[in-house]
Amino acid sequence: MTPVAIDSRLVRRHFDAHAEDYDRYALVQCRVVERLAATCAVPLRGGGAILDVGTGTGLLARRLHRLAPRRPLVVSDLAHGMTRHARTGLSASAAVDADAVALPFAGASFGLVASSSVYQWVEDLDLAFTEVARVLLPGGWFAFALFGENSLHELKDSYRRALRDCGSERRSHLQEFPGREQTLAALEAAAFEVHDVFVEEEVDCYGDVPQLLRALKKIGAGNASRQRPPGLASRRVMERMMDIYRRDYGAAEGIPASYEVIYGLARKPGRGRP
Template identity: 55%
Template sequence: MNRSVIDTRQVRLHFSNHAEEYDRYAVVQKKVVVNLLDLLRSCGPISGPVLEVGCGTGTLSRQIYTLIPALPLMVSDIAHGMTRHAARSVPGVAAVDADAQDLPFRESGFGLVLSSSVYQWMNDLPRAFAEGARVLAPGGRFAFALFGEGTLYELRESHRLALEETGGGRPSHAQDFPSSEEVRSALVAAGFEGVLVRSVYEVERHPGVEILLRHLKRIGAQNAAGRRPPGLGSRRVMERMIQIYRERYGGEENIPATYEVIYGIGRKPA
């Protein structure tokens, strides 16, 4: 699949600007953290040092610290505002700004690399996973959750249809998400063994499409496709998109927002 190119500068800006209010609106993301930790614990003892890639506000690392306070923890994020927030909120953590596709760490330095709700922002998923493998010690584990191709399908399809009707034939530049098969292939290409990939659907409900869009903006999860138009397009397109969304997927008072969460785990060969 030819996915839209992500503008990394926009990703960095969006998330950095919304670090202080992220936790208030990131409902699905918090549920994903709990599920990822359950998956990790089911695979055996947790050993470190631990690196969290794309730490956000530090929700995942705080949970790891609570479970095993003595584990050395390093957190990294491409958005400086997020890195600073995590550094303040996780006791004794070391923090650094870093791009997941080019980690500034030596080889074989970590026993566990973790990431939650981050890798869907990568332009080169195999490269990002290969970086995770590079910094892992032999026998170390790589565990993550990312948003897959079914994520926000209601919003993306409504926008596509609205553009067809009112956008003068312009294509939709809504962001794409990776498939489970792309994720599995990237893990295998990075050299991981014992690969497990699992897809789970989560559904949020909102009073209206405008509220959903506001929530996405408040956590920094705005469209970062490189060729996107400003916002989601003209006011006419937006109004028609909201109308289509309500007609096809909800009603006047309640609309769904679906997230496909892909969980993955692998081990670096010993």
Template identity: 50%
Template sequence: MIAAVDSRRLRRNFSTSADSYDHHAQVQKQVVANLLNFIAPSCPEQGTFLDVGCGTGTLSYELCRIHPQLQPVLSDIAHGMTLQGRSRLSKALAVDAAAEALPFADYSLDMVCSSSVYQWVLDLPGAFAESARILHEGGLFAFALFGKNTLRELKTAYREAARIHGGETGHLHELPDMATVEQALNAAGFVQIELQRQELVEYHRDVTDLLRSLKRIGAGNASSRAPRGLASRSQLQKMTAIYRQRYGKNDQIPASYEVLFGMATAPTR
């Protein structure tokens, strides 16, 4: 059973992590850089674009640095993040909004972009359809999201430890795979779809360090079925042992991130 995302928990997690996000979000910063390279040949040099789930504004800041004539509009469900993004980019307009319900008129924007956000959206076709709705004909939709194999080491160790200790294994939020993303783009009516997959790996001293890093960027488990803690003390100790035994090397453990990059064009109406 796939656990739904608790939107209130997600909003709270990211809003309270706004101040510490940039210091700890090293993978997310690399995703932004790679997304910019991915869309460079197709990115408009002027016009108005929306940054869905803007976070602290890194993607919009870099886009405006490359193309100063672009006008950014920032949106995030977490008010703390919206404020951070707006403070970083003074010319930006900003609004609190969810990806599934964008408060913009039909055919009103030249580009919609997003980085490290859509993996949290339960109704991916609906969210993509919202972006298609607000784009001009031929407008660019570009995004990066974390795919199903993200943190596979942590998930495997957690589920094995849970089975040993009789704990629950079904409350982790499942991320989308490439086929799901492509289906959602097609359902939203996008054309000229281009998708790429990439794996990034970062290293931590131990599981505690990894979990602490995730918490500080607001990326803890946002499942509606998640318990107060990740697991019991004994289950957490077992998970740590499994993780290090199976994946550890040179006194470090890896954390793998599957990144799915997408680019598509709004259809002719």
């Protein structure tokens, strides 16, 4: 798969700055954690240490620890603020700052690698999944959830139409995410045995577009593409975008924000299965 031009330093800065706010605004992400934890029922019956990649504030790690308290747990995140925050709620775990495309662990170290709402932010999904395969024990499990290409489609559509209506040739400020087929291709490139990849939709409702944009900012979900346009969108474009969003997607209870969530469960081939 062709790597996406993601600026990892910007990703780190976005999430590092919002570690304290994350749990109050990451409503969809909390639901995704619960759904992902449910898919880990079989992997959690095995052995070996567990690694949470991109732990954030530790929501998934705490859930997995409750389900399998005897298994050693390591939490890792690109943003030091997130790693530190997660560690405070998991005193018995190890915490390491780590980039998902260059995990600082020896090969064959973990029986389960889990990750929620992270891999849409990596530049090279093939490389990131290959790193997971490298650190897994033979027969180890990989369970993940990431946001897919149709996430925030209402916002993306409204913004692109606003650019067109205002005669602007600027690129969108909204980042593109991988799709299901790209995700499957990355798993296959890393030589995983794919057990399940499925897509579900999550929808949140907001009072208006500014409230949605504030919530996205509070969880660090800014555009981290190196190809993002410089500066801010013009006030005219933003006002037109909000008008389109309200008119075409709004309802009495507010505006919806839809998320495409891609869940995956895969296994590393080999004997000595955990």
